[in-house]
Amino acid sequence: MMQWLYKLGSPKWFYDMTTAFLPWLSGVTFLLLIVGLVWGLGFAPPDYQMGDNFRIIYIHVPTAVGMIWIYAMMATMAAMHMIWNLKLADMVAKSCALVGASYCAVALFTGAVWGKPTWGTYWIWDAKLTATLIMLFIYIGIMALRAAFDSETSGSKAASVLTLVGVVNLPIIYYAAIWWETLHQPPSDLGLRAEGANPPEIWIPALFTGFGLIGLVFLIVILRTRNEILLRERRAQWVQELLEQEASHA
Amino acid sequence: MPDFQFQSLADFLAMGGYALYVWLGYGFFFIVMGWNLIQPWRDRQKILKLLRARQQREAGWQDNRPVPEEVR
Numbered sequence: 193m194m195q196w197l198y199k200l201g202s203p204k205w206f207y208d209m210t211t212a213f214l215p216w217l218s219g220v221t222f223l224l225l226i227v228g229l230v231w232g233l234g235f236a237p238p239d240y241q242m243g244d245n246f247r248i249i250y251i252h253v254p255t256a257v258g259m260i261w262i263y264a265m266m267a268t269m270a271a272m273h274m275i276w277n278l279k280l281a282d283m284v285a286k287s288c289a290l291v292g293a294s295y296c297a298v299a300l301f302t303g304a305v306w307g308k309p310t311w312g313t314y315w316i317w318d319a320k321l322t323a324t325l326i327m328l329f330i331y332i333g334i335m336a337l338r339a340a341f342d343s344e345t346s347g348s349k350a351a352s353v354l355t356l357v358g359v360v361n362l363p364i365i366y367y368a369a370i371w372w373e374t375l376h377q378p379p380s381d382l383g384l385r386a387e388g389a390n391p392p393e394i395w396i397p398a399l400f401t402g403f404g405l406i407g408l409v410f411l412i413v414i415l416r417t418r419n420e421i422l423l424r425e426r427r428a429q430w431v432q433e434l435l436e437q438e439a440s441h442a
Numbered sequence: 443m444p445d446f447q448f449q450s451l452a453d454f455l456a457m458g459g460y461a462l463y464v465w466l467g468y469g470f471f472f473i474v475m476g477w478n479l480i481q482p483w484r485d486r487q488k489i490l491k492l493l494r495a496r497q498q499r500e501a502g503w504q505d506n507r508p509v510p511e512e513v514r
Contacts, residue, residue: 201499214496225487230502231444232470233454234446234447234448235444235446235447236444236447237447238447238458242463243458243459243460244447244457244458244459244460245457245458245463245464247457248463248464248468250465251467251468254469255471256455290478291478294474294475294478298471298474298475299472300472300473301467301470302467303467303472304465305462305463305464305466306467307495308463309460309463310451313496374453376477393444408475408478411479412478412479412482413483415479415483415486416482416485418486419482419485419486419489422486422490422493423489426493426496431493432497435490435494436497437491438490
């Protein structure tokens with residue numbers, strides 16, 4: 193287990209693996225996103241109550257679910273960094289913060305422009321909305337805290353602790369609409385079991401954008417982590433060789 | 443294959459009267475995601491340039507050649 197962890201924790205191994213994996217990941221991600229967005233915007237039938245405005249669902253729900261999963265991934269990495277002192281885990285956690293904040297901001301913004309014609313307001317202090325806004329502040333707080341330290345090591349430790357404290361917000365966001373019946377509706381049934389829930393024509397494009405946006409998370413996190421590896425490992429022999437190789441290609 | 447739901451391009455852009463909300467939402471989405479992709483790519487170019495300059499500076503040192511003024 194530990195051997196496996198240390199192999200996975202090797203920045204060079206991560207860098208080499210992602211070099212091979214990146215073209216496939218970006219290809220699949222963009223294909224899923226293009227199919228899902230074109231289908232959702234142009235070909236899915238309009239909702240019988242909300243008309244064409246419901247088309248926001250294809251970016252609202254995946255980014256809202258995404259911001260929670262990114263946080264879970266970031267917290268797992270922070271824990272691995274704290275327990276086993278894995279440097280790579282810290283680099284991945286650092287790369288997650290801005291992507292998570294972006295997904296959070298998109299979920300809030302698309303929610304606002306969906307809420308205006310449907311609920312009659314851009315914003316309300318509903319439980320789920322408020323918990324999501326707090327999550328955005330936590331993401332920004334983690335980035336600011338890390339940046340506030342001169343020492344890389346101290347910044348990493350402080351950011352890891354704050355990340356783990358912020359986990360308390362995850363179940364609150366997910367269950368907010370169930371615990372407190374305010375305005376935001378609870379998560380919808382996909383209609384796999386129930387009749388009369390959303391029909392497949394509506395939710396199949398959401399699966400495409402959903403998986404596409406998960407792919408996009410991995411793509412962005414990998415790109416950022418590779419940059420972080422190059423910077424932190426700049427003295428390593430393999431980085432020096434890599435620079436020479438790339439220079440001879442160019 | 444499902445049918446295209448709109449009569450024309452103008453009809454598509456009008457989004458059944460919800461154009462402002464739908465396109466604001468999608469516009470924000472594309473800007474944020476596009477920036478998230480461009481930023482690490484630009485960072486990478488900067489880092490490679492920086493590390494290469496450092497490498498050349500150190501190589502020059504070992505060769506006992508005088509270090510060029512601009513990279514010192």
